[in-house]
Amino acid sequence: xxxxxxxRDANDVAEAIASAAANEKRMELIGxxxxxxxxxxxxxxxxxxxxxLSGITLYEPEELVLSARAATPIAEIERALEENKQELAFEPxxxxxxxxxxxxxxxxxxxxxxxxxxxxxxxxxxxxxxxxGVSAVSGRGEIFKxxxxxxxxxxxxxxxxxxxxxxxxxxxxxxxxxxxxxxxEDCATVLVSGLSDIRANEAMSAAMGSSCEVSAAAxxxxxxxxxxxxxxxxxxxxxxxxxxxxxxxxxxxxxKLEELLRPFGELGSxxxxxxxxxxxxxxxxxxxxxxxERPVWKISTTPALAPGIAAGISTSAxxxxxxxxxxxxxxxxxxxxxxxxxxxxTALAGRxxxxxxxxxxxxxxxxxxxxxxxxxxxxxxxxxxxxxxxxGVLNPGRIYAEx
Amino acid sequence: xxxxxxxxxxxxxxxxxxxxxxxxxVPGEGVIANDVAMRPYESDGLTAYRQLPMxxxxxxxxxxxxxxxxxxxxxGVKVVPRGAGTSLSGGALPLADGVLLGLGKFNKVLEIDxxxxxxxxxxxxxxxxxxxxxxxxxxxxxPDPSSQIACSIGGNVAENSGGVHCLKYGLxxxxxxxxxxxxxxxxxxxxxxxxxxxxxxxxxxxxIGSEGLLGVVTEVTVRILKxxxxxxxxxxxxxxxxAAGDCVAKIIGAGIIPGGMEMMDKPxxxxxxxxxxxxxxxxxxxxxxxxxxxxxxxxxxxMESVSAIAKDCGAVTLRVSNSEEERLKFWAGRxxxxxxxxxxxxxxxxxxxxxxxxxxxxxLSKMREFSEKYGLQVANVxxxxxxxxxxxxxxxxxxxxxxxxxxxxGNDILRLxxxxxxxxxxxxxxxxxxxxxxPTMFNQTDLDQQLRVKCAFDDKGxxxxxxxFPQLHRCAEMGRMHVHAxxxxxxxxxxx
Numbered sequence: 001x002x003x004x005x006x007x008r009d010a011n012d013v014a015e016a017i018a019s020a021a022a023n024e025k026r027m028e029l030i031g032x033x034x035x036x037x038x039x040x041x042x043x044x045x046x047x048x049x050x051x052x053l054s055g056i057t058l059y060e061p062e063e064l065v066l067s068a069r070a071a072t073p074i075a076e077i078e079r080a081l082e083e084n085k086q087e088l089a090f091e092p093x094x095x096x097x098x099x100x101x102x103x104x105x106x107x108x109x110x111x112x113x114x115x116x117x118x119x120x121x122x123x124x125x126x127x128x129x130x131x132x133g134v135s136a137v138s139g140r141g142e143i144f145k146x147x148x149x150x151x152x153x154x155x156x157x158x159x160x161x162x163x164x165x166x167x168x169x170x171x172x173x174x175x176x177x178x179x180x181x182x183x184x185e186d187c188a189t190v191l192v193s194g195l196s197d198i199r200a201n202e203a204m205s206a207a208m209g210s211s212c213e214v215s216a217a218a219x220x221x222x223x224x225x226x227x228x229x230x231x232x233x234x235x236x237x238x239x240x241x242x243x244x245x246x247x248x249x250x251x252x253x254x255x256k257l258e259e260l261l262r263p264f265g266e267l268g269s270x271x272x273x274x275x276x277x278x279x280x281x282x283x284x285x286x287x288x289x290x291x292x293e294r295p296v297w298k299i300s301t302t303p304a305l306a307p308g309i310a311a312g313i314s315t316s317a318x319x320x321x322x323x324x325x326x327x328x329x330x331x332x333x334x335x336x337x338x339x340x341x342x343x344x345x346t347a348l349a350g351r352x353x354x355x356x357x358x359x360x361x362x363x364x365x366x367x368x369x370x371x372x373x374x375x376x377x378x379x380x381x382x383x384x385x386x387x388x389x390x391x392g393v394l395n396p397g398r399i400y401a402e403x
Numbered sequence: 404x405x406x407x408x409x410x411x412x413x414x415x416x417x418x419x420x421x422x423x424x425x426x427x428x429v430p431g432e433g434v435i436a437n438d439v440a441m442r443p444y445e446s447d448g449l450t451a452y453r454q455l456p457m458x459x460x461x462x463x464x465x466x467x468x469x470x471x472x473x474x475x476x477x478x479g480v481k482v483v484p485r486g487a488g489t490s491l492s493g494g495a496l497p498l499a500d501g502v503l504l505g506l507g508k509f510n511k512v513l514e515i516d517x518x519x520x521x522x523x524x525x526x527x528x529x530x531x532x533x534x535x536x537x538x539x540x541x542x543x544x545x546p547d548p549s550s551q552i553a554c555s556i557g558g559n560v561a562e563n564s565g566g567v568h569c570l571k572y573g574l575x576x577x578x579x580x581x582x583x584x585x586x587x588x589x590x591x592x593x594x595x596x597x598x599x600x601x602x603x604x605x606x607x608x609x610x611i612g613s614e615g616l617l618g619v620v621t622e623v624t625v626r627i628l629k630x631x632x633x634x635x636x637x638x639x640x641x642x643x644x645x646a647a648g649d650c651v652a653k654i655i656g657a658g659i660i661p662g663g664m665e666m667m668d669k670p671x672x673x674x675x676x677x678x679x680x681x682x683x684x685x686x687x688x689x690x691x692x693x694x695x696x697x698x699x700x701x702x703x704x705x706m707e708s709v710s711a712i713a714k715d716c717g718a719v720t721l722r723v724s725n726s727e728e729e730r731l732k733f734w735a736g737r738x739x740x741x742x743x744x745x746x747x748x749x750x751x752x753x754x755x756x757x758x759x760x761x762x763x764x765x766x767l768s769k770m771r772e773f774s775e776k777y778g779l780q781v782a783n784v785x786x787x788x789x790x791x792x793x794x795x796x797x798x799x800x801x802x803x804x805x806x807x808x809x810x811x812x813g814n815d816i817l818r819l820x821x822x823x824x825x826x827x828x829x830x831x832x833x834x835x836x837x838x839x840x841x842p843t844m845f846n847q848t849d850l851d852q853q854l855r856v857k858c859a860f861d862d863k864g865x866x867x868x869x870x871x872f873p874q875l876h877r878c879a880e881m882g883r884m885h886v887h888a889x890x891x892x893x894x895x896x897x898x899x
Contacts, residue, residue: 062652063759063790085658115600126600128608129577144852145845150757151570151789152829154563154612155837155844156871157853158576161608165601182658205518211541211629213697249701256698302597304518328599353602371602376592381603383859388852390882399603 003046009053010135010143010174016048017172017393018141026396029168031071031107035095035114038357039167041365042397050109053174056080058149065132065149067177070109077108087183090127091118091279097289098296098358109173115165118283119216119242122208122325124181128164133177136163138170139389149177168395170388184244187215189275190257191231191268192239197221197307197323200239203264204326205303207241210260212253216242216279217326224287224322230270230278240270242279282324288333288358295339295359296331301352303327312347313340341367370399378402404810405835407454407869410500414480418457421480425460425502428470433508435459444485444503448550449493449836451752451806456483456497463508465583465591465621472619473589475502481865482587484615486526486558489550491753492834494561494614494870504619506557512536513622521580521597523624526557530564533625542627545572548830549738557620563612565830567663567737570788571696572628574830576611583622584610587861597624609856614832615867617860631696634662635706636730639713640687640720644668647689648763650716651787654693657712659705662696664788665737668767671744671782671795672736678743681736684720691787692733740784741795748780748797752809756820757829760790769819770794777812779805791829792820818843833871841873850874855881 005027007013020027028044030036032051051071058067061084068077074092081087092111096103106116117126133147146159163173192203200219207214218240225231225238241261243253258267270278281287288296297319301309306327313319317340319332334340337360344354353371356364373381382402385392414421422436435441436458446453462468475482481501488495497503509525515537516522522544524533530551533544547566548554554564559575560582572578581595594606601607610617641647647666654661667675667683667690676683683690691713695705706723713721724730736743744751758766767783774781780797794816798809817827817837821844827837841850850872857864858878868875 060759060761062656063761064655065759115605117600121599125573125577128605129573138852142848142852144849146849146853148757148824148826148844150759150791150825150829152565152574152757152786152791153826154830154832155827156833156841156849157856158563158608158612159853159856161576162605162856164608165605170604182655182660185658208520209517209542209629211632211698245697246701246704248704249698252698252700300598300600302519325599352596352598353600373603374592376586376590377594377603377606380586380592380606380859384604384606384856386882387855387859 002044004049005046006049006052010137013048013050013137013172013174014141014143017137017139020046020393021139021141021391024391025393027393029172029395031110032073032105034101034106035110037099038095038114039398040369041361042395044396048172050172057175061086064151064180065177066180067149067175068108070173070176071107074106074108074111075104081180082183085183086180088130088178089120089124089181090130091120091283092116092127093118093283096284098285100290100292103284108176112164112176113166113168113173119218119279119324122217122328123213123215128161130179131160131164131176132179134160134163134173135175136171136173139391139393147177151179167398169385169398170394172394186247186250187242187244187272187275188250188254189270189278190241190243190254190261191270192261192265193233193236193268194265195219195237195239197310199264200237201304201307201327203239203261204241206260207257208326210257212243212257212260213245214241214257215244218282218322218324219327220287220322223320227287228278228281230274230281233268240278242275285331287322288331291333292358293337293360295334295337295363296357297344297354298357299330299332299348299352299354300328301330301348305351306330309347313343316347317343337363339363339367373400404452405839407498407835408875410498414500415457421478422458424474425458425471428474429460429462429467433461433463435461444488444497444505447485447488447490447493447495449491449496449834452493452496452835454497454499456503457500459503459505461505461508465585468504468585468619468621469589469591471502471504472585472587475865476588476863479863479865481868483867484561484619486555486561487529487553489554489558490562490832490834491755492828492832492836494832494834496835498869506555509557509621516597517542519597520627521624522627523622524556526560526620526623527555530554530556530559537627541630543630544625544627545578546575549741556623556625560611560620560623561613561615562830562832565791567665567786570664571660571662576608579607579611579623579625581624582607582610582620584618584620586618587863587866595624614834614871616857616871617866631662633699633702634694634696634730635702636692636694636724636733637706637709637713638683638722638733639691639693639718640684641689641691642687642717642719644689644767645764646717647691648760650691650713650718651760653712653716654709655788657708659708661693661788663692663694665692666690666785666787667737667740668783670780671740671784674743674747674782675736675740678746679735679739681732683736687719692737737784744782744795744797749799749801752796752798752813754794754796754813754816755791755828755831756817756825757789757791758820758823758825760787762823762825766792766819766823770816773812773815777808779809779812786829789829790825814840835870838871839873841871851881858882
C-alpha cells in the first residue's frame with residue numbers, strides 16, 4: 001500500500017516534500033480527493049494528504065478579501081460568504097455529480113488548482129482572476145509566498161494566478177487569499193426555445209454584445225435540455241441567458257433582453273429560485289451525470305466556432321453536447337466507453353483546447369488528457385515545471401508526460 | 404538612486420559590429436545609433452533616471468523582432484523592450500550596453516471581432532486607440548490608466564495596468580485573452596487566443612505584469628465590452644479622511660461595487676481646483692468621487708443608497724452629476740491631479756503602494772509625520788475602492804539633496820504600505836524604482852522562486868536586466884538543488 005503522509009501545517013508540508021525530493025520519491029497531492037480521477041494516470045510513490053490544512057484564517061467583507069488554508073471545503077467558504085451576502089463570483093463548478101461522487105465535497109485548493117469556474121466565467125472571470133495571494137511549498141520543499149491580500153498588486157510575477165490551473169504540479173498550496181464580491185440581490189433567466197445551434201450562437205452573441213450585462217449564456221440542444229428538470233419544457237432546445245443585480249435593474253434589463261431576443265424565437269423565463277437551480281445544473285454538467293463509463297470532454301474555443309466544432313464531433317463520434325460561456329465552453333459526452341480523441345482533436349484543430357474530464361484510468365492512460373502543445377510551448381512548460389519542481393516530485397505527469 | 408548593472412566592456416567594444424548586424428535585420432531608419440537621435444529614448448516616465456542605450460532598433464514585423472532577439476541571444480547582448488515609454492517605474496530605462504527595442508511601429512489594430520467581442524492589436528496601439536477602434540459600435544476596452552492617450556497596449560500588458568475603473572472591470576490581466584510573444588531565443592510563441600483559459604499552464608498570467616523580463620509581446624488579443632447605458636458621479640466632501648475612508652468601506656459593505664471610487668486629500672483638492680476649476684469644495688479634508696454605471700434605473704437607485712451612506716458618514720458637501728458634462732467635470736480635477744501638482748511644485752515624485760483600505764487613516768497620519776521629517780509636502784490621490792494609494796511628493800530637483808530626500812520619503816511610505824499588509828506597487832510596476840525594496844515584501848526564497856521562473860524564459864538573463872529583482876544570479880546557480888543527504892524521511896509526521 002502507498003505511503004500516506006498527512007502534514008499538519010505548512011512546515012510539515014515543506015519537510016515532507018524536501019524529504020521526498022531527497023529520496024527521489026514522487027508524490028500525489030490530494031485535498032479531499034474529489035478530483036483524483038481527472039488528469040493523466042500517473043505513478044507515484046507516496047500520497048501527500050493535505051486535508052488537515054483547513055479553516056478560514058481571515059475574512060474581511062468590507063475589504064472583499066478572504067484567506068483560507070488550502071483544504072478548506074468550498075462549502076464552508078460559501079457559507080461564511082453567504083452570511084455576509086457575498087460569494088465566490090467565479091462560481092466554482094462541482095465535479096461531484098459528473099464523477100458520480102458526493103457533491104459539495106471539494107476544497108478551495110482543489111478548485112483553484114483545477115482552475116474551476118462556472119457559468120459566470122464570461123462576466124466575472126475564472127478562479128485565477130480572484131487569486132490575490134498564495135503561500136505554497138515548491139518541489140524543492142521550500143515555502144514561498146507570492147501576491148498579497150490586496151486587490152491591486154503588480155509586485156513581482158503573478159505566481160498566484162499561475163498556480164491556478166496547475167493541478168498541483170508546481171507547488172503544494174497551503175494558504176490561499178481570494179477576492180470575494182457581493183452576491184447579487186436578484187436574478188432571472190430569459191429562455192429562447194427551439195433554436196438551432198447556429199441560431200442560438202447568434203442569439204447569445206447578440207445578448208453578450210448588448211448592454212444588458214448578461215452574466216451567463218448557455219445553449220442546450222433538446223436532449224440535454226430534457227435532462228434539466230427546472231426547464232420543464234420537454235422536446236425543445238433551450239437557450240438561456242442570466243441577468244443578475246438589484247431587482248429594479250434585473251427587471252429593466254430583462255425587458256430589454258426580451259426585446260432583443262424576440263426575433264429569434266419563442267421566449268420564456270425562470271424566476272430567481274429556478275434560475276439558481278438551472279445554472280447550478282448547467283454548471284455541474286448535470287445532463288451527463290451518472291453514466292461514468294462514457295467519456296466527457298470539455299472544450300474551450302472561440303464562441304462563434306463552437307457550433308461547427310460540435311457538429312463535427314457529433315457527426316464523426318455520435319457525441320451529445322451543450323454549450324456554456326456563450327458558446328465558448330462545449331461539454332461533450334461520448335456514446336460508448338471510447339474517448340474518440342482523434343475525432344475531438346480533429347474537429348477542434350487547435351482552435352482552443354480540449355480536456356478529457358471523465359474517463360476510465362485505462363482510457364486516460366491511452367489518450368492525451370490535456371491539449372497537446374506545440375514544441376515551443378511544450379519546452380517552456382517543462383522548464384517552468386523544473387523551475388518549481390526540478391526533480392518531478394509533485395504530481396508528476398498529471399498534465400503532460402514531462403510535467 | 405538605484406544602481407544599474409555595470410556595462411559589459413566586451414559588448415561595448417563590439418558596438419559597431421552589433422549595429423551593422425541590426426541594420427541587416429531592420430533596414431533604413433529602423434536602427435538609430437547616434438547620440439542626438441537616441442536622446443528621446445534615454446528615459447521613460449520616471450525621468451529622474453536617464454541613460455543612453457547602446458543602440459535603438461525599431462522593428463516593424465514579428466519576424467524582425469525574432470531575428471533581433473535571436474542575434475542578441477547568440478551574441479550575449481542585453482535587450483530592453485519599450486512601448487510608448489510612459490512607465491512610471493523605469494521599466495523601459497535603457498542600458499549603456501543594451502539594445503533598446505522600441506515597439507512603436509507595431510501600431511495597427513489587426514482585427515475587430517464583434518461576434519466574439521475581441522480586438523486583436525499590435526502592441527504599439529495606444530490604450531485609448533483600442534477603445535476608439537470600437538466605440539462607433541458602442542464598445543470599449545475597460546482598463547483605463549490615466550496615461551491612456553499615450554500608453555500602449557503592449558506596455559499595459561508588461562505592467563498589468565489598471566485605471567480608475569478596475570475595481571469593477573478588472574486590470575489588464577482580466578481583459579487580455581491572448582498574446583503572440585517572442586522569447587529571448589527568437590522563438591515565436593502564442594498563448595491564449597479568443598478562447599478562455601489556458602491549455603496547460605497559464606502563461607498569460609505570468610507574462611502580464613512581467614515588466615518586459617520574459618519576452619517581447621508582438622500581438623495582443625483583448626476582450627471588449629459594451630458601454631454601460633449611463634454613468635453618473637457623486638462628489639462628496641468630508642471633514643476628515645477617516646470619515647471618507649469609512650464611507651468607502653460602508654459602500655462596499657452594502658454590496659455596491661461602483662464603476663470608480665476615487666479619493667483626494669486637501670493638498671490634492673486645492674491643486675486640482677486651482678488647475679481646472681472643477682468646482683471642488685476647498686474647505687474639506689477629503690473628497691470622494693463615486694461613479695455608478697449601468698441602466699438608468701440602477702444608477703438612480705444606487706445613487707440614493709450611496710448618498711444616504713455618505714450623509715451617515717458625516718459628508719459635509721454632496722453633489723450628484725445631472726448631465727454627462729457635469730460628470731466629466733467632476734472627473735476633470737481627479738484626472739488632472741498629477742499635472743495640477745506639477746504646477747505647484749518644480750518636481751514631484753509619484754508613489755504607488757496599495758494598502759488594505761481600513762489602514763488608510765493610519766497611513767495618512769504616518770505620512771504627515773514623514774512629511775515633517777523630510778521637510779517635503781505630499782498630496783494624495785487614492786483609488787479608494789481598491790486601496791491603491793498615489794502619494795505625490797513635492798520637491799525641487801535643483802535644490803541640493805531634495806531628490807534624495809524625496810526618494811527616501813517615498814521608500815518610507817512603501818515600507819509602511821508593506822508593514823500594514825499592503826504591497827509596494829499597485830499598478831506602476833517595480834521597474835528600477837522599487838527594485839531594491841523587493842526584500843521588504845519578499846524573503847530570499849520568495850525572490851529565488853520568481854528568479855527561477857525568469858530563468859525558464861531567459862536563461863542568459865539578457866532581457867531587461869536590472870529591473871524588478873535586486874540581485875542577479877546566474878540561472879545555473881539558481882537551478883541547483885541542495886539536498887541534505889541522510890536526513891530521515893518525515894521524522895515527526897503522523898502516518899497512516
